[in-house]
Amino acid sequence: MSEYTLFTAMKKYIVLLGLFCLFSCGGEDNDICCMNITDTFTVILKNKQGEDLLNPSHVDCIVPDSIKLFYVVNNVEYEIYNPQRDSPRNFFVYQNTMDGLYRIQFYANHSPEEPYPITYIQWTSHDRDTVKCLFDVGQNHINLNKLWYNNSLRIDMAQDGNMEFEVIK
Numbered sequence: 001m002s003e004y005t006l007f008t009a010m011k012k013y014i015v016l017l018g019l020f021c022l023f024s025c026g027g028e029d030n031d032i033c034c035m036n037i038t039d040t041f042t043v044i045l046k047n048k049q050g051e052d053l054l055n056p057s058h059v060d061c062i063v064p065d066s067i068k069l070f071y072v073v074n075n076v077e078y079e080i081y082n083p084q085r086d087s088p089r090n091f092f093v094y095q096n097t098m099d100g101l102y103r104i105q106f107y108a109n110h111s112p113e114e115p116y117p118i119t120y121i122q123w124t125s126h127d128r129d130t131v132k133c134l135f136d137v138g139q140n141h142i143n144l145n146k147l148w149y150n151n152s153l154r155i156d157m158a159q160d161g162n163m164e165f166e167v168i169k
Helices: 003-024
Strands: 036-038 040-046 068-073 076-079 091-095 102-107 118-124 127-137 141-149 152-156 164-168
Touching (some): 040 141
Parallel strands (some): 036 141, 040 164
Antiparallel strands (some): 068 076, 118 127, 127 141
16 A cells, blocks of 8 residues: 555544544533532520520430421421431531530421422420521522521521521520
């Protein structure tokens, strides 16, 4: 085979390879690569004397096992419990190392069917609070914008971005 024929064949293969690469690229990729969900809020629970009601050594502490969470979807209440999760009831209690206070972090209802998803926190059999949220929902994110606790605005991300507040029982 002559050098000219080999060079011509090589050019054809390079052109074909280039065309293959060019046409193998698809149009826009509409797949969502990841989802960012910010639906948590944190509560510091105190009595009227300012004592930490989540501290297990407090005589009147609220025991985490007695707390229940309910989500409202299409006007139906659903108790949240999934034993396979790290936080089966969509909350967990922890002690802050900076101030020593106990806090409870909740995962709020972010149901897309609801314009203002409702979460009920049942602290005890006779004490229940209502959480209403407004979320910014996009193709790859759900972010908590505002939160009302018993009809009082407690979180407004446009104002201060603080996801923690105190509740007096």
